[in-house]
Every structure is written in C-alpha cells, then in structure tokens.
Amino acid sequence: MNPKIELYGAPTGNSLRAAIALEEAGIPYTARRLNLQANEQRDLSYLALNPAGKVPTLVDHSSTPPLVINQSNAIIQFADAKAPGRLAPAHRGPKRDRVFDRYFFFVTDVIGPSHAAFSLRQAGFNDAATVIDQRVIEQLVYSERFLTDDFMAGDQFSMADISAFTIAASFRDRLDWAVLSRLSRWFDAIEARPAVQRGLKVFQNH
Ligand SMILES: N[C@@H](CCC(=O)N[C@@H](CS)C(=O)NCC(=O)O)C(=O)O
Structure with a gap:
C-alpha cells in the first residue's frame, strides 16, 4: 500500500466511484472508512479535510501542502491524469x-x-x-x-x-x-x- 494517497469514504455510490477509478487506474492508496451512521463525517478532524462533511475525500501527501480533493468526479479526473489511457484514451480526439x-x-x-x-x-x-x-x-x-x-x-x-x-x-x-x-x-x-x-x-x- 502507498501511504501517500488516502481515500476517505463509505460504501455509497460517490465513494465507490472514486475507489473503482483508483483501482482501475492502478494507483496505490490507503482506504479510510468513515461510518456515516455514526456521523464520523462530522468529526472535526475530517471537517478540516472536507468542510461539507461528505465523502469521498482524497488526500495526496506527495504534494506540499497535501492535495485534497472532495468531489468523486474530480478524483476520477485525478486518476485519469496520473494513469493516462486507463480511464479514457490518453490523447485528444x-x-x-x-x-x-x-x-x-x-x-x-x-x-x-x-x-x-x-x-x-x-x-x-x-x-x-x-x-x-x-x-x-x-x-x-x-x-x-x-x-x-x-x-x-x-x-x-x-x-x-x-x-x-x-x-x-x-x-x-x-x-x-x-x-x-x-x-x-x-x-x-x-x-x-x-x-x-x-x-x-x-x-x-x-
Ligand atoms: N458531489 C459529491 C457528493 C458527495 C455526497 O453527497 N456524499 C454523501 C454520501 S453518497 C455523504 O457524504 N453524505 C453524508 C452526509 O451528508 O452527512 C461527490 O460526487 O463526491
């Protein structure tokens, strides 16, 4: 596992979309599960990453400061940029x-x-x-x-x-x-x- 990328999420469509994109792109990451029923998305430490209190959130610690992405579809674009050709043809056309x-x-x-x-x-x-x-x-x-x-x-x-x-x-x-x-x-x-x-x-x- 690559500790540089963390994906916070729960078993809901938005988080699964992000997780499947990282998996299909072959990008190593550590999954951090939040229990939405227990309101863990409202913990102060998580709100610091995602003030909306929603999942998913991706944190890439290889950037300084760490890159934080809060939208599942932006995480898909991140994965596409990191692994050209896996989630869409690499070249425009x-x-x-x-x-x-x-x-x-x-x-x-x-x-x-x-x-x-x-x-x-x-x-x-x-x-x-x-x-x-x-x-x-x-x-x-x-x-x-x-x-x-x-x-x-x-x-x-x-x-x-x-x-x-x-x-x-x-x-x-x-x-x-x-x-x-x-x-x-x-x-x-x-x-x-x-x-x-x-x-x-x-x-x-x-
Ligand atoms: N547009 C966002 C939507 C995120 C979203 O609505 N997440 C829901 C789960 S599917 C959530 O975190 N709900 C918990 C809450 O609102 O307390 C995305 O695509 O990532």
Whole structure:
C-alpha cells in the first residue's frame, strides 16, 4: 500500500466511484472508512479535510501542502491524469470526446438527479422523489443505446463505465433487467472486473 494517497469514504455510490477509478487506474492508496451512521463525517478532524462533511475525500501527501480533493468526479479526473489511457484514451480526439460525452451524461443527467431525489425523500417529499427517480430509471434505460460495443463509450473500458455502473448498481432492484439484455450483459461484465470488485469491497465492514 502507498501511504501517500488516502481515500476517505463509505460504501455509497460517490465513494465507490472514486475507489473503482483508483483501482482501475492502478494507483496505490490507503482506504479510510468513515461510518456515516455514526456521523464520523462530522468529526472535526475530517471537517478540516472536507468542510461539507461528505465523502469521498482524497488526500495526496506527495504534494506540499497535501492535495485534497472532495468531489468523486474530480478524483476520477485525478486518476485519469496520473494513469493516462486507463480511464479514457490518453490523447485528444473523437474517442476521448465520446468518453466525456457519455461520462457527463451519467454525471449530470442521471447521478445528479438521483442525489436530488435522495434529498427530497429525506425531507419527506416522497411523490416528488418518485418522479425524479422515475426519470433516473428512464435515463438508465435510454443508455442501453450507447452499448453498440462492449462499453458505454466504445470498445474500451472508461470513466463512462464507472459513472454508469455505480448509478446502475444503486438502481439495480428497480430496473427491468429482463428487457434490457445489452445493459444486463454490460452490467455483469463490469461488475466482474477484478478492479471493480476490489473497489466495491474497499469500504465494507471488515
Ligand atoms: N458531489 C459529491 C457528493 C458527495 C455526497 O453527497 N456524499 C454523501 C454520501 S453518497 C455523504 O457524504 N453524505 C453524508 C452526509 O451528508 O452527512 C461527490 O460526487 O463526491
């Protein structure tokens, strides 16, 4: 393990996205699990790293002062920069552009709204949350048309698969997999990747 990079997180989609990206990029790191139920994200020592009191947070001690990143999607960009070619084609061009097009589809049109639905449900606005969750499901169903090849953005695994996989996993019990044959095949293939398996386990209770 490389003590220079620490990833604070919990077994939630945002943290898992960051962990899978580091695993797929082959970047060594130490996972630091926070117990959200015990409110460890509100400990003063953690708030010093992430004043919003949210996970994930990456700390790279190889920079002076240490680099602190609080957004899961910024951690994915950090991993892409450190390991060119693992999460997107290394060079600019149509293939890399397509990765970002699909990646941002999942980040802004699917994951973003799912966070809004989660907040609405927590605040007791169940009907509104259900409308947004339904939209999230429709977008996931729509994404099946991206699968003209093995992956969400062509013939190579990319950050688009990471963003798509973590949100599809959160909605796996609400998707009608029987009528989504390409999405279903893709989901199983991504889930079976050794780096994805490692990322999924990193914040589990030990
Ligand atoms: N936009 C942030 C969202 C982070 C976020 O909302 N994290 C949630 C877990 S999924 C959290 O830490 N919640 C704990 C809390 O709000 O107390 C990201 O993508 O990293």
